[in-house]
Amino acid sequence: MKRKLLSGMVLFMLSAPVMAQQSFSTPAQATDALTKAISEQNESAMTDLLGENWRDFLPPEGVDPDAVDRFLRDWNVRHTTVVEGDKAHLVVGDNGWQLPIPVIKTSAGWQFDIKEGAEEILTREIGRNELAAIEALHAYVDAQQSYFAMNQKYAQKIVSSKGKKDGLYWPASPGEAPSPLGPAFSPKEPGTGYHGYRFRILPDNHGFAMVAWPVSYGQTGVMSFVINQDDKVYQSDLGSDSEQKARALAAYSPDKNWQPVAP
Structure with missing residues (x-):
């Protein structure tokens, strides 16, 4: 802020x-x-x-x-x-x-005017959160590409299992190269998300994909976003059921309800 x-x-x-x-x-x-x-x-x-x-x-x-x-x-x-x-x-x-x-x-x-000020604060905060979510999705694409270069396959989880490197993030030991993705996608406080958004890897037979949706619709964000290995972000307003709809996505397949985000 x-x-x-x-x-x-x-x-x-x-x-x-x-x-x-x-x-x-x-x-x-x-x-x-x-x-x-x-x-x-x-x-x-x-x-x-x-x-x-x-x-x-x-x-x-x-x-x-x-x-x-x-x-x-x-x-x-x-x-x-x-x-x-x-x-x-x-x-x-x-x-x-x-x-x-x-x-x-x-x-x-x-x-x-305190009342109107509060409304404008919320509007600005939502805008910042949505931009941060879009940037995070692009970072996810970069991280998957780095993971593939090391393992010849894409990661199926964001945070690695304890003691393993089977996800995009793992705690690096002193002197060890950092993981492809930072720890921000796994907040210390459950439910807080990252800049007001939650993220989930989507199944994709042709590469990799991810969906992002607001932690609290209308308060931390409005639009939901998807991305795949092509590094193009699409957005859609999933309404008050954003979390339910985002979690229900079985694959990356944006239809006419998803519009491209200008680069």
């Missing part, structure tokens, strides 16, 4: 109660106040700006100081508050990164 602090502050449930928030005469005053609160680590000011519950929604791993530093550096390089009607967004840095929390005009003045 590019801005863990800023994202965490607004990961409120959409049903969270509306809290009294500070209002301003202009949206620029609001964004200036937020930046000042972040730079000074002023929790009281953050509460005034975002509501009383913002601490409850910081990332589980805590505030990332590097993310805060990047935001403040980008702010100092360039910042502007872009106003479109009754809504405004803070944009910082040469790359034009936009704060996901909009400032809206209310009867009391301009204030941050």
